[in-house]
Amino acid sequence: MKKTVLQLLLVAVTTVITSCEKYLDKQPDELLSLQVTFSNRQYTENFLYGIYNYIPSYNFWTGEPFNGIADDIDITWNRGNYPTYAMNLGNWGPTYFVVNDNWKNFYKAFRQVSIFLANVDKAPIPAANKTLYKAEAKYLRAYFYLWLFRAYGPVPLVKDVISFDDPTFNIPRNTFDECVDYILKDLDEAYKDLPVKHENIWAGKPTKGACLAMKARLLLWAASPLVNGNPDLKDLKNKDGKALFPQTYDANRWKLAADAAKAVIDMGVYNIYTVKDSKGDIDPFASYKGIYTSQYNNDEVIWGRNLDGGSSLDIDRHCMLRSKGGWNGIAVTQKIVDEFEMANGKSIKDAESGYVENGFSAADTKYTTKGTWNMYVGREPRFYVTVNYSGASWWDGQKAEFFYKGKDGKEIGRDDHSRTGYLLRKFIDPVSDPIANRNRAKLFPYIRISDIYLMYAEAMNEVSGPSAEILTYVNKVRERAGVPALKAGLSKEELRNRIIHERAVELAGEQTRYFDLRRWKMGDEMGGSFYGMAVDLGANATDEKFFKRTEFEKRVFEKKHYFWPVPQGEIDKNQELIQNPGW
Structure with a gap:
């Protein structure tokens, strides 16, 4: 029953893509379509779920590429639907924009929020539900504006405008403070009518x-x-x-x-x-891992996205070892590997930390086995939840092999291999099995x-x-x-x-x-040389040639990259819209 409820929102969102298609686009008979829509409870609720559908993909590679263009993550592929590769090399701009067109999508969403707020009171729905649904719509509008605001800077606030079809509809960008105030207003109004928790x-x-x-x-x-x-x-x-x-x-x-x-x-x-643990003390590994794999009783996540087994498995496949049926696609960089402290709380740069860069360990430790490269021995528990490194044990005891001839390495994986010699591990559920097409629903945290x-x-x-x-x-x-x-x-x-x-x-x-x-x-941290292990080397697990800091990419971050370029097509349509600096 719980799993069914957990999936319900996604099912409703999926349903609305087809069921609302006729009236979400501007049509000559739109007024009739809206009249039909808001005279029926299910259609009205589906309209709202259609607005939810504008929330960008929860993944790391298409709708929200923010991981792969930061300094902690690398996305393996140079493909059209994986924009981070081009962005990291500086190959993007107003006319060649490699990210899904969320500017256009969110302005469609703003229109639909306006339509919903203007019509929901006509629907045959209890008054309490109408109040709740209005609050949800305002929250979504605030979230979409915040998304645009952090990517592009100040944007035009269309407020309660329902139609953008007028060719003379030209409005300038609002100021930074105007955008802040407008988003705050929606959030404050939504807060009043949203529950502390949903039933x-x-x-x-x-x-x-x-x-x-x-x-x-x-x-x-x-x-x-x-x-x-x-x-x-x-x-x-x-x-x-x-x-x-x-x-x-x-x-x-x-x-x-x-x-x-x-x-x-x-x-x-x-x-x-x-x-x-059995002594009543916090188990740091199980605790940190549980944020991402506990299905229901997780009071840490304030807002997240329900992932059914299929969606959950999609994330796991991207992060998973190739030898386990995954795609070796979401890697971590040496930069974030070095950021994790030693178990004693000291930086690896601290001479008293106990950190050893080279050689293989001579004994088992709490999180590592004998023969682990010393760089990964004695680190804090979050490191072992977050990072999959060559020699790390999988849940069933199998060890990751990212060296060139390894089961998860470049020679075997061809283009499906980590360019850094690491993978992101924290989101993978221990029960996940891509080969058997098996996973379970879980929560992807937004905040x-x-x-x-x-x-x-x-x-x-x-x-x-x-x-x-x-x-x-x-x-x-x-x-x-x-x-x-x-x-x-x-x-x-x-x-x-x-x-x-x-x-x-x-x-x-x-x-x-x-x-x-x-x-x-600190944008310069996202530019320059990026390192991992030597993925073009290594014949076996004890081949030290693999365990060498090696540049895999030289990334480009310029001052103009602090804000994304406004799509040129939007500037062509709106004569009052000005471009961001440097673009």
């Missing part, structure tokens, strides 16, 4: 917590150096000379972000997910409470500097991770850097790193 397992539907979490995400973005008085953006103006970005730094933006994150925490609804804890810590550090309270929230994340707590005495800058680091490892592969690096104006 059934509707993880894909928004709640009060989801509204507050997205508000925190928006306000942290608005406080960050990229947009908070950044002089590099002072010349981005509409054709009438109106500046689109704030011209001066506003320290109070950090306080607003901190307050928004604290509001989520103060709900008391969300908690760090933990699994206890979770540990992210909020770190948002709050970051914002409060900018407001007032280090404090015991800030360390409490950072250390909640570290305690579950099984690494020592941060101690008092850090400077503001030191604590800021520790929070940046903590976000990198805690949220690795969760589509946050790309936005973090941009908002911190």
Whole structure:
């Protein structure tokens, strides 16, 4: 029964693609179609689920390429429907835009939200449901605007416009603050009428917590150096000379972000997910892994997407070992491998960490077996959940072989091989079996409470500097991770850097790193030489030639890449729309 409920939202969304096709596009008989639609409860609800369908793909490679263009993930393939390869080489622009056209799609969604809000009261639906559905529609509109806002910067706000067919429909981009205020308004209005939790397992539907979490995400973005008085953006103006970005730094933006994150925490609804061992202590490996594989009772995820067995298996295939029926497609970089601490909480760069770069281990450890390359021995538990490295044991004891002649290596895999000699592991369910076409439903997290804890810590550090309270929230994340707590005495800058680091490892592969690096104006981290192991070498598991840091790609990040190019087709249609700097 639970699985059926868990799949219900996706089924409804799939159904609406065909059932609503006739009236979602502008037609001469649209008014009649809308009259029919909103005189029937099922059709009305299907219309709403059609808006949900505009949420981009949950994957890492097409609808939301944010993982593969950050510095922690590499997508194996250079294919048309895998845009990150071209983006990382700088081969994209206003007329050659390799990402799915979410600008166009979201403006279609805005129109449909407007239609829904204007007509839902006519539907034969209980008043309480109408109120709830309106709140859901406003949340979705806010989410879509936030998506565009973080990718492109300020965008035109179409508000309650229902038809864009008028050829004279030309509107300029709204300012940064106008966009923030509009998104906040939708989130605040949705918050009032959304439940704390849904009666059934509707993880894909928004709640009060989801509204507050997205508000925190928006306000942290608005406080960050990229947009908070950044002089590099002072010349981005509409054709009438109106500046689109704030011209001066506003320290109070950090306080607003901190307050928004604290509001989520103060709900008391969300908690760090933990699994206890036989002694009653936190099992860091099982706890961190459980965030992504526990199906139902997971209070860490604030908003996510329900994946049925098929959708879940699709993610697993991309991350899975080729020898297990996977595609070796979602790799991690050496950069994020190096970011994970040792079990003692020290950086591998620390001479006292105990880190050893070369050679094979002489004994078994808690997470590794004898003969493991020393680079991977003695690392923090999150490393072993997140990273699949050559020699790592699979659930059944089989070891990954990413060296050239290995079962998961380049020679065997041809184009289906990791270019870095690693794979992302954290999302794979232990019961997944691509060969047998078997998996189970699970939850893909869009935002979770540990992210909020770190948002709050970051914002409060900018407001007032280090404090015991800030360390409490950072250390909640570290305690579950099984690494020592941060101690008092850090400077503001030191604590800021520790929070940046903590976000990198805690949220690795969760589509946050790309936005973090941009908002911190650390885009250079996404350019230059990227390394992995020597995937063109290695005849067997003990061939040391494979275990050598090797450049696999030289990536391009220019100042213009801080904001995506507005599609040229949209500028051609809207004469008031101006392009982002550098494009």
